[in-house]
Amino acid sequence: MRAESIAQLAQALRARRISSAELTQQSLAAAHVHSHLNALITLDETGALAAAKRADAALTQAASSALTGIPFVHKDIFCTNGIRTTCASRMLENFVPPYDAHVVGQLNDALAVSIGKANMDEFAMGSSNENSFFGPVKNPWDTARVPGGSSGGSAAAVAAGIVTFATGTDTGGSIRQPAAFCGITGLKPTYGRVSRFGMIAYASSLDCGGVLARSAADCAQVLAAIAGHDARDATSVDRPVDDCVAALSTSLKGIRIGVAREYFGAGVEDGVAAATQAALRELEKLGATLIDISLPNAALAIPAYYVIAPAEASSNLSRYDGVRYGHRCAGPKSLEDLYTRSRSEGFGSEVQRRILVGTYALSAGYYDAYYLRAQRARRVIANDFTEAFASVDLIAGPTAPTVAFKLGEKSGDPLAMYSADVNTVAVNLAGLPAISLPAGFVPNESDNGLPVGLQLIAPAFAEARLLNAAHQLQLATDWHTRTPPP
Amino acid sequence: MTDSHPWQAVIGLEIHAQLSTTSKLFSDASTAYGADPNTQISAVDVALPGTLPVPNRAARDKAIRFGLAIGAQIARKSIFARKNYFYPDLSKGYQISQYELPIVGSGKLVVRTDDGRTLEVEIQRAHLEEDAGKSLHDVFHAATGIDFNRAGVPLLEIVSAPVLHSAQDAVAYMRTVHTLVRWLGICDGNMQEGSFRCDANVSVRPLGETKLGTRTEIKNVNSFRFVEKAIEYEIERQIRALENGERLVQETRLYDAAHHHTRPMRSKEDADDYRYFPDPDLPPLMVTDTDIATIRAGLPELPQARRQRYLETLGLSDADAAQLCADKATADYFEAVLTALPGQAKLCANWVLGELAAALNAGGLAIESSRVSAVAFAHLLRRVHDATISGKIAKDVFAAMWTGEGDADAIIETRGLTQISDVGALAAAVDAVLVEFPVQLADYRGGNEKLLQFFVGQIMKRTRGQANPQQLNTLLREKLHS
Amino acid sequence: MRIDPAIVRRIARLARLSIADGDLARVAGELTRVLDLADQLADAPLAGVEPMAHPQALALSWRDDAVTASDDAGTLLALAPEARGGLYLVPKVIE
Incomplete structure (x- = not known):
């Protein structure tokens, strides 16, 4: 497996020390070696090799970008023209979109090489990747454990060294929490910074496309390719994209980092808290000032999220009715039969549960008590951040309260599973950018230890500041360079 | 009670005017009418995964144009909401509409009825929404076919207050709206093609009662005549039911023009919980004073x-x-x-x-x-x-x-149609006729004045109709009485 | 909020999901627990707070009125599990 950064690979490719075809072959081979992780739903060998060939041609003509020729995977939530896109659901088991998502188009334009589609929780609903129609993904650090979710396949593929980076989506922590569980770096940009066109919707006001990679510097390279305005998404923001790559090298002297008390609350394992504190001390050594802050309404985030996300999802998933595409039950006797059987057969249990919760929260008589109240909570949660950012530049805490848990440990208990998102959902409710980066290890029964993630949160559109701080920390530490046992 | 008491009908109309845009409300597919089924659809219209609505500015501007024309408040901030229900011609499982904050607030329209009365009809609101596709029940024996060409076509739903009291007044109001939307150039008004249609909410109550009775909604009537007939039928049906001591149920009914009656619509039986909420794909629709000033300046x-x-x-x-x-x-x-x-x-x-x-x-x-x-x-x-x-x-x-x-002059010239206004020429013709008909002349002068028309006719004949009638009249009277 | 099997049946009907009679009680229990979580908001001082439907103060952006559809209708129709004569098919509906 290869440990080079995107910048190093790009240099090697340009210097013809290696070809994209060779890199891609290695990547495909690694995918086979690690097939037990179940990180990929679809492996597109033919497409990947053809893309590599195009990349190699471009490299000889110097018509290349920083990502040209570099193998990666897309979370199987991004529509890929001519390549099956399942959202890890039986509903879309055989769905082949006739268009590319914006993110897919951008990376195609950059001549990056997609080798396939990564496994995930069905419709991005889950925190462990156990809710996939295609089976759970295993954590490369300990295959008895979950990789986190919902972008679990993306995280596992990067952590196992199958690819250099992966796309992901983050609705309540779905990039950051698997990045933390798999010991890699995951960036959730500001809402509206990356177009949602072609990204299959879970909860539209929270969904955000982003990237999982081995370092903040790599995330910055990928963000540069996928960020920007897209007229096909009415929530895409038309505003210049900061040069995050250039900003990486800025010194952290004088930067104020708010350490949110609430993010170290009950439920946060001691080992996780200790590792996070140690990482924060490293930032302090780099010139950052740590400031104890409070986000007083943080406890409202989980209840608000588990009303808003299901409410939006219940509506977003109504289009799956067996009529125009997707799963259709056999021999429907009536329209009602067509609807209920196609949907009940096509959706897994967690998806059905969230549809029911969301339908209830929006239904006559409960709208005010659930949906509207959750939207009010959302406002005070967002206001907490605004107030905090008046006196700090970044906010920090552990990404997840625990390290990766065991497969099956929480799958029978939806509420226990939901608590895995306790430190991540508020960011989505407020639409802010955040990053999770490796911050040490907690020992476990094997001697590798399990990775811990440090979450940094920035004000809207301050991705450059976020990536800069993460990169400076990674220059000073080596947690992000550690790899799971082969 | 010996005598049946007088009833008052209360009618409100929800008019759907298709806004005359080239492309759909949320997609770039064509709105042209009459294409083969499912040839004017985009991935957005058939709700493919990951597709998103992007609104059409022209539809917004046309809605504002209507609002200004009825003197309504234009909302500086309005909201697109989702109306959730399952139906095969509704591809997303929800219709994008406006609910709590419509773009056009309350306004009014002056309506002249056929019998010369003037009504001032309050329009409660007008909002933007997308049309659904079309369900074709008669093409296949055991299946319904769906055509999404119409799905996503922009509509302005114009909601009147329940202030109309007869089918005739309702139609007069509908005609006034029809004139206005075509006048403003925001809707072609073509009712055969479904560009202008209405739902009628009808209830009856004892005259003098202020509380509204149980109402029914008659769906999708697309001609003035049918609206009148459907409302008339529905008023009579409700009165008959109430006089028979029956209880009315609030329901959606369909007008059947062939049998001239309304009947309950089965497919709407449980569509009472639409779970409206703000569409998260569409941030608030903002309108600035400048937008309004520009549109106002362009009003006819x-x-x-x-x-x-x-x-x-x-x-x-x-x-x-x-x-x-x-x-x-x-x-x-x-x-x-x-x-x-x-x-x-x-x-x-x-x-x-x-x-x-x-x-x-x-x-x-x-x-x-x-x-x-x-x-x-x-x-x-x-x-x-x-x-x-x-x-x-x-x-x-x-x-x-x-x-x-x-052109007129050329035709007059080539056909030699110029009127004889030359007094001399006309006088000659008059003289000639009076000489030709001495008996009639004597009779006229003896008091039979009806013979005047006879002389006019004869002179016109002679001049091949080109005599100037006023001049001829003067001249003839002069000569007859001289 | 206690969800009983009757409510589950009504919601499932609205959402067009079928839940076997034998599962109603279990699902009711699960939904009750999730909604109990949501009920934690009941005591929060949220009166008078304006609901927030969208992150940030985004304003809607507009498209010019032009037909640019590049989607091929035939390709879209080809995705349908059942279509005939250019129409998507569903079991016969009675209006």
Whole structure:
């Protein structure tokens, strides 16, 4: 497996020390070696090799970008023209979109090489990747454990060294929490910074496309390719994209980092808290000032999220009715039969549960008590951040309260599973950018230890500041360079 | 109770006017009518995963145009909401509409009824929404076919207050809205193609009662006649039911034109919980003062104002003014004629509503495609006005113009139709006739004045109709009495 | 909020999901627990707070009125599990 950064690979490719075809072959081979992780739903060998060939041609003509020729995977939530896109659901088991998502188009334009589609929780609903129609993904650090979710396949593929980076989506922590569980770096940009066109919707006001990679510097390279305005998404923001790559090298002297008390609350394992504190001390050594802050309404985030996300999802998933595409039950006797059987057969249990919760929260008589109240909570949660950012530049805490848990440990208990998102959902409710980066290890029964993630949160559109701080920390530490046992 | 008490019907209309845009409300597919099924669809219209709505500015501007025309508040911030229900022609499982904050707030419209009353009808709101596709139940034996060509076409739903009390008033209101939306150029008003249709909410209550009775909603009626019949039927049905001591249920009914009745709509039986919520794909729709000022500046003189002007400034009759203002193209044609022939409003109105309208009607043409331009038409009328030709001759000239024989002067010239206004020539003709019919002359002078028309006829015959009628009259009387 | 099997049946009907009678009680229990979580908001001082439907103060952006559809209708129709004569098919519906 290869440990080079995107910048190093790009240099090697340009210097013809290696070809994209060779890199891609290695990547495909690694995918086979690690097939037990179940990180990929679809492996597109033919497409990947053809893309590599195009990349190699471009490299000889110097018509290349920083990502040209570099193998990666897309979370199987991004529509890929001519390549099956399942959202890890039986509903879309055989769905082949006739268009590319914006993110897919951008990376195609950059001549990056997609080798396939990564496994995930069905419709991005889950925190462990156990809710996939295609089976759970295993954590490369300990295959008895979950990789986190919902972008679990993306995280596992990067952590196992199958690819250099992966796309992901983050609705309540779905990039950051698997990045933390798999010991890699995951960036959730500001809402509206990356177009949602072609990204299959879970909860539209929270969904955000982003990237999982081995370092903040790599995330910055990928963000540069996928960020920007897209007229096909009415929530895409038309505003210049900061040069995050250039900003990486800025010194952290004088930067104020708010350490949110609430993010170290009950439920946060001691080992996780200790590792996070140690990482924060490293930032302090780099010139950052740590400031104890409070986000007083943080406890409202989980209840608000588990009303808003299901409410939006219940509506977003109504289009799956067996009529125009997707799963259709056999021999429907009536329209009602067509609807209920196609949907009940096509959706897994967690998806059905969230549809029911969301339908209830929006239904006559409960709208005010659930949906509207959750939207009010959302406002005070967002206001907490605004107030905090008046006196700090970044906010920090552990990404997840625990390290990766065991497969099956929480799958029978939806509420226990939901608590895995306790430190991540508020960011989505407020639409802010955040990053999770490796911050040490907690020992476990094997001697590798399990990775811990440090979450940094920035004000809207301050991705450059976020990536800069993460990169400076990674220059000073080596947690992000550690790899799971082969 | 011995006598059945009098009932009052209460009617409110929800009119759906298709906004005349080129592309759909949230996708870039065409709105053109009549294409083969499912050929004017985009991935957005059939709700493919990951597709997103992007709103059409022209639809917004047309909605604002309507709002300004009815004197309504235009919301500076309005919200697109999702109305959730399952139906096969609704691809997303929800319709994007507006619920709590519509773009157009309350306004009013002055309606003239057929029997000459004036109603001021309150319009509660008008909002933007997308149309659904079309379910075809009769194409296949055991299946319903769905065509999504219409899915996503922009509609303005115009909601009146429940202030109408008869089917006739409801239709008069609907016609006024129909005139207005076409006048504003925001809807083509084509009812056969479904561009203008309405749902009617109907209830009845004892006269004098202020509480509303149980209402039913009659869906999707697409002709003025059917609206009238459907409402009439529904009023009678409700009264009959109540007088029989039955309880009415609030329901959606379908008008069946073939059998002239309404019946409950099965597919709407459980559609009472639409779970409206703000569409997370669409941030608030903001309208600035500048937007409004720009759209206001582009508003035409409105039909009501124009009719008033025709009455007061041009001195036209109520009926003529109303007829000219029934659509903007007619009124504009009339004004173009009048501009070329100033001061002759009455003459112009008579001819536009008379000969021209008849010719258009016979040819099945809209006034925009008139074979005689307003300027050419004015020129013909000038020849009537300056007595070059009589009105009778002018009709022949117009007919010739209509078939493309040339302009009025050329036709008058080649056919030698110029009116004889030369006193000498006319006097000679009169003298000749009086000499030819001495018996009738003596009879007339003996007191049989009815014979005047006989002499006029004879002189017209001699002059092949070209005698100036007024002049002839004067001259003839002079000679008869001399 | 206690969800009983009757409520589950009504919601499932609205959402067009079928839940076997034998599962109603279990699902009711699960939904009750999730909604109990949501009920934690009941005591929060949120009166008078304006609901927030979208992150940030985004304003809607507009498209010009032009037909640019590049999607091929045939390709879209080809995705349908059942279509005939250019129409998507569903079991016969009675209006």
